Amino acid sequence: MKRVSIVTVNFNQPLVTEDLLRSLAEVNAYPDLEIIVVDNGSKVNVVPEWQLxxxxxxxxxxxINTGFAGGNNIGIQHATGDYLFLINNDTEVTADLIGKLVAKMESDPKIGMISPKIHYFDxxxxxxxxxxTPMNYFTARNACIGQFEEDRGQYDSLTGITGYAHGAAMMIRREALQKAGVMAENYFLxxxxxxWCERIRKxxxxxxxxxxxxxxxxxxxSVGKRTALKEFFMNRNRILFIRKNADTFTFLVFCCYFLAAVIPxxxxxxxxxxEYDFIPVFLKAITWHFTNKADSNNLGFPLTR
Incomplete structure (x- = not known):
């Protein structure tokens, strides 16, 4: 039986994290499981209470708050599983979830990472x-298949290769992790x-x-549906993703598209x-790239605990 390490990150949402832990306890049908919770610089340190x-x-x-990648990477460093299952703290699991994902990974050694179907909790x-869908590198756009649709099983035949895993729930094979490395922390969010998926494919x-x-x-x-934080990192990192993963010609075409279509x-x-307050945030997300290399650890956004 292969061991699975569940890694989740808490940031100022202890009750939400406790809901996840309750969910894991109620449906813990997988026999060899370790659970690792990283508290990512929350205002109130609840770890001593949780340990009891x-x-x-x-x-x-x-x-300190090390972001989504940094928090998960901390957990990854302490994980001992053959498979690592990274899930958001704002998720709740189903009884056979882990067993099904492990069985699928075991059936095909070419699978480096896998995600389950995701429903909205509410x-x-x-x-x-x-x-x-695959990424269009000229526009940095792709689509999440089925989002906001009622689940009638209409997409179940798509089980298999997909464009990308979903950050809310992704299981990675340890061998793939060792070859591809951990997530790049300068995305932050x-x-x-x-x-990461691109590097796992490579x-x-x-x-x-x-x-x-x-x-x-x-x-x-954790972030909210519309915040300056989200607006900054969504735009900065859209550009950063193309800088890191596209060739020079494709990046130049993307820049032209972004200038002509996205900015206006x-x-x-x-x-x-x-939403006038978002205008300087958006412009700051763009100009960050004029003064920072693609691997820069300067986040460019003030973080508060």
Whole structure:
């Protein structure tokens, strides 16, 4: 029996994380499991309390917020499993989820990473993810298949190779991790899992989705649905992803597209929606690339705990 390490990251959402831990305890049908929770610089350090309440779970405290990639990478460093299952703390699992993903990984050594089907927690039966289409590197656009649709099984035949895993729930084979390395921490938030998938593919593995396995996701609990933080990193990292993964010609075409289409569209939307505070945030996300290399650790955004 292969060991699975579940890694999740908490940031100022202890009750949400406790819901996940309760979910894991109630459906813990997989026999060889370790659970690692990384507290990513939360204002209140709940780790000592958790250590008393949850004896079989490993808790790690980071005194600073290292972002989605950094928090997961901390957990990865302490994981001992043959497979590592990274899940958002705002998810809740189903009983056979882990067993199904492991069985699929065991059936094909070419699978480096796999995600399950994802439903919205607050609207069970509504799809969030059944796979991703490939990335268009000229526009940095792709699509999440099935999102916001009622799940009637219409996409279940897509089980197999997909464009990208979903950051809310992704299981990686240890051998693929050793070859591709951990997530790039200078993304901090958003696009890091897409970049990771690209490196896993370059290491010789495939990215899969298993639509017989299901998890529920309470989307955007930690960041919020519309914040300056999200606006900055979504735009900065969209550009960063192309800088890191496209050739020079493709990147130049993308820059032309971004200048001609994305910048005017976004500015128009900010003015139309009276979101004037987002305008300097958006421009800062763009100009970051004029003064920073693609591997720079300068995040370019002030973080508060």
């Amino acid at each position: 309440r949850y004896k079989d779970i490993r808790f790690i405290r980071s005194e 609207q069970p039966g509504m799809l969030q993810y059944t796979g991703y 958003y696009y890091e899992e897409l970049d 290491a010789g593995y495939e990215i899969h989705v298993d639509l017989s396995a299901l998890i529920y996701h309470k989307e955007s609990v 569209r976004n500015l128009f939307q900010y003015v139309k929606n009276k």
